[in-house]
Amino acid sequence: MADINTINKDFADLFNQGKQLLMEGSSEIMNENRSKAFQDFERLGVPTRANENYKYTNLIPAFDHPYNVNLRYLKVDVDLNEIFQCDVPELDTNMVLLTNGWFYGNNKQLLELPKGVIVCGVQEAAQKYPEIFNAHYGKYAKPGEDGIVALNTALAKDGLFIYVPKGVVVEKPIQVVNLLRSDRDLLATQRNLFVIEENAQAKIIVCDHTLTHHKYLSNSVTEINVAENAVFDLYTLQNQHLNSVILNSTFIRQDAHSNVLTNTISLYGGTIRNNHHVLLDAEYCENNTYGMYLMDHKQHVDNFTCIDHAKPNCVSNEHFKGVMDDEASGAFSGRINVRRDAQKTEAYQSNNNLLLSNEALINTKPQLVIDADDVKCSHGATVGQMDEDALFYLRARGIDEKEARQMLMFAFAHEIIEKIRVEALKERIDELVDKRLRGEISKCNTCAVACNH
Amino acid sequence: MLSIKNLHVSIDGKEILKGINLEIKPGEVHAIMGPNGAGKSTLAAVLAGRDLYEVTEGEITFQGKNLLEMAPEDRAKEGIFLGFQYPIEIPGVSTVNFMKTAVNEHRKHKGLEPLKASDFLKLMRDKKALVEIDSKLTNRSVNEGFSGGEKKKNEIFQMAMLEPKLAVLDETDSGLDIDALRVVANGVNKLKTADSSTIVITHYQRLLDYIVPDIVHVLYNGRIVKTAGKELALELEEKGYDWIKDENKK
Ligand SMILES: Nc1ncnc2c1ncn2[C@@H]1O[C@H](COP(=O)(O)OP(=O)(O)OP(=O)(O)O)[C@@H](O)[C@H]1O
Ligand SMILES: [Mg+2]
Numbered sequence: 154m155a156d157i158n159t160i161n162k163d164f165a166d167l168f169n170q171g172k173q174l175l176m177e178g179s180s181e182i183m184n185e186n187r188s189k190a191f192q193d194f195e196r197l198g199v200p201t202r203a204n205e206n207y208k209y210t211n212l213i214p215a216f217d218h219p220y221n222v223n224l225r226y227l228k229v230d231v232d233l234n235e236i237f238q239c240d241v242p243e244l245d246t247n248m249v250l251l252t253n254g255w256f257y258g259n260n261k262q263l264l265e266l267p268k269g270v271i272v273c274g275v276q277e278a279a280q281k282y283p284e285i286f287n288a289h290y291g292k293y294a295k296p297g298e299d300g301i302v303a304l305n306t307a308l309a310k311d312g313l314f315i316y317v318p319k320g321v322v323v324e325k326p327i328q329v330v331n332l333l334r335s336d337r338d339l340l341a342t343q344r345n346l347f348v349i350e351e352n353a354q355a356k357i358i359v360c361d362h363t364l365t366h367h368k369y370l371s372n373s374v375t376e377i378n379v380a381e382n383a384v385f386d387l388y389t390l391q392n393q394h395l396n397s398v399i400l401n402s403t404f405i406r407q408d409a410h411s412n413v414l415t416n417t418i419s420l421y422g423g424t425i426r427n428n429h430h431v432l433l434d435a436e437y438c439e440n441n442t443y444g445m446y447l448m449d450h451k452q453h454v455d456n457f458t459c460i461d462h463a464k465p466n467c468v469s470n471e472h473f474k475g476v477m478d479d480e481a482s483g484a485f486s487g488r489i490n491v492r493r494d495a496q497k498t499e500a501y502q503s504n505n506n507l508l509l510s511n512e513a514l515i516n517t518k519p520q521l522v523i524d525a526d527d528v529k530c531s532h533g534a535t536v537g538q539m540d541e542d543a544l545f546y547l548r549a550r551g552i553d554e555k556e557a558r559q560m561l562m563f564a565f566a567h568e569i570i571e572k573i574r575v576e577a578l579k580e581r582i583d584e585l586v587d588k589r590l591r592g593e594i595s596k597c598n599t600c601a602v603a604c605n606h
Numbered sequence: 607m608l609s610i611k612n613l614h615v616s617i618d619g620k621e622i623l624k625g626i627n628l629e630i631k632p633g634e635v636h637a638i639m640g641p642n643g644a645g646k647s648t649l650a651a652v653l654a655g656r657d658l659y660e661v662t663e664g665e666i667t668f669q670g671k672n673l674l675e676m677a678p679e680d681r682a683k684e685g686i687f688l689g690f691q692y693p694i695e696i697p698g699v700s701t702v703n704f705m706k707t708a709v710n711e712h713r714k715h716k717g718l719e720p721l722k723a724s725d726f727l728k729l730m731r732d733k734k735a736l737v738e739i740d741s742k743l744t745n746r747s748v749n750e751g752f753s754g755g756e757k758k759k760n761e762i763f764q765m766a767m768l769e770p771k772l773a774v775l776d777e778t779d780s781g782l783d784i785d786a787l788r789v790v791a792n793g794v795n796k797l798k799t800a801d802s803s804t805i806v807i808t809h810y811q812r813l814l815d816y817i818v819p820d821i822v823h824v825l826y827n828g829r830i831v832k833t834a835g836k837e838l839a840l841e842l843e844e845k846g847y848d849w850i851k852d853e854n855k856k
Contacts, residue, residue: 546690550768551679
């Protein structure tokens, strides 16, 4: 097995040798960020378990593999729209496809978007809309604090750009399908930027999944700015295969009176690490950060969250729930910062875990740093087995053991699903989670949200 | 219908039931009384199949079948219903879904098709009326946030939905106000058929004014120490358990 120094050196070589290709087609601002981020990466490297924030997730096996890296867009030899034409009628979305981190070149035009809304690739946005792009790109992510964010910024060439102008309400959710499709093992880098302007509203559903069985490492960073009084939802559905590694870092900045809800649902994937950073940067923001993970086999999931209350009078609600079976392992880390001026902050956090086997493992760690005095904060973590009394109660009414367990697991998970603010999606996820808990979905080859097969 | 012979039950190596014998014929109502900690709820739970308790000796047959070999769900489908002394709250499981699953499992067992949604709702309505339970309660998660009395009412509602052959009602009267007691007791009586049997576990004569027992047993220290007609309940109400305890000291 390679040691971490070899891995880091390989990336340095890749960067130096691929510099020409990396710079090509990227805007000045992306390349400025790139060079700086590379220096950060040289200093930080791929995080190891010596890093307190990565104590429970060993990334060395994930990185210690000869992946291919595509530094330019490769034309796709089939029509991906064909593969994804299936749609559940009740979940009516604007669908957009990305392939291996790149905006898909043959995406259908989204005809139903309100005027002024932009959905395109990051490269394209950097060229066509430099004013918007340059005002936000690289402003929220922190490559200086995390090696994988630095690596993403150093290698980033494309991803998804979404812009919702002032006062525009996008009624239909925008559904982003991230496809990993390759004939070789692949490291995919994806960089997204979502800009939601004042009084605007949008809901985005992101589905990750793999179309072939190769080993994937996807390292994505999403920056989101939610302006004053805007309402924004982000639902992330992670459904890949056991041989994949998902590194997903999200940085959200909220302005005054904005309302954000995120729900990160990890259904399947070999190793999943979600970094979720929220900055409440003005007064009267509301942030709802939810997540759910259903892990079995030897899957590993690590949700690392940080809610930063920088200004007074904001409310944050955070709730993650997990069901762990077999030899699955996981971690939840919930950091809440309440800065000195952030009086009248309300910050609530909980993490509940259901362990179905003796081998399953979860580490849960709240971390509250409170520098203001007039605040309401609470946190709680539970790790437990299935409630035997409840199980017996159901069985005593004639419900067989398997179904009774299913009902209790589903009830446990449903609390998180309930928070979804798109009715049709909620029903779809209910169905999906029910199937997942019954062991009927091991890996979905098709889009889990949009397709029924 | 039910035959219990020399039943010994332990928990964590501690013997709680020390040789119970009990015969119940179709249509009979038996009351089991006895001081706190005597083992009444243990007996009820063992009948329903709770595996927390270890049966170390003895046998139980129900309608000719060996009950001890059956899983709790199979016992329920064969017609045993336990009204819990302390009904469990199950957040996130809706009462409707719970009852629909249970009713359809019972139907499947009898070789019947699952109920159509409309028929199921009608059944719910009828049975709710029978025990005068509010839709506000049945629209919630199972027992979640119910008051003590509401939980007991909900037990009888479930009993009404499942129409058991043998109902074991463990202190269904405790926590009920006087009006609710009458409603619940009337519900139980209306559900009773010529061949269905009932075991009522209670501390109070009051309930037995409504659900009139054929036979009254006193369970004390893991044994049935007295069996008589319904007048025994009145005697216990008057004199308490000291005389029973004294008799059994020797
Ligand atoms: N899970 C358990 N663990 C240990 N002891 C138990 C357990 N369940 C019951 N017991 C003990 O068994 C004995 C009988 O309890 P049981 O609940 O059957 O009594 P009961 O007759 O129903 O009393 P009450 O009238 O108070 O309801 C008691 O001493 C009780 O402490
Ligand atoms: Mg009892």
